[in-house]
Amino acid sequence: MHILIVEDDERIVEFMKRGLEAESHEVATASSKAQTLDRTEARxxxxxxxxxxxGSDNGLDICRTLRQRGVESAILLMTAKGTTEIEIASKNAGANAYLAKPFSFDDLVETFARRGLLLKFAEGSSVLQLHDG
Incomplete structure (x- = not known):
């Protein structure tokens, strides 16, 4: 699976990247709106x-822009400031799921499952896959 992590905190990027790459995913990273748009135009x-x-960019705005550009990827928005208002704004921006930091790798998998997007291991494989519920 091809996964893009858009995060400006290198510790969080490395935590997620290590976990996802250990499950044989291809992981790219971006830390700004410009990088995100470049990466999603390229693949x-x-x-x-x-x-x-x-930083100066807003993930809700990036999510809306991606949806306006026709990006159909599953989008998980995450934040350290988890509130009901932000969760609603995430959904309104076009996100499939929302997760408050700090979280574990298992929390990441559970968040997708609760939203009807199942991250699971393929039968006989160690590759984590995303399936629509």
Missing amino acids: TYDVIILDIFL
């Missing part, structure tokens, strides 16, 4: 994991 991703607060 299609199965999943985009997108931080809401990216």
Whole structure:
């Protein structure tokens, strides 16, 4: 699976990247709106994991822009400031799921499952796959 992580905190990027690459996923990273738009124009991703607060950029705005451009990837928005308002704004921006930091790799998998997007191991394989519920 091709996954794009959009996050400006290198510790979080490395945590997610290590976990996903250990499951044989191809992982790309971006830390700004410009990089995200460049990466999504260059290739299609199965999943985009997108931080809401990216320095001067806003993940909600990036999510809306991606949807307006026809990007159909599953989008998970994440934030350190988890509130009901932000969760609603995430959904309204076109995100498939929302996750408050800090979280574990298992929390990431559970979040997709709760939203009808199942991250699971393929039968007889160690590759994590995303399936619509």
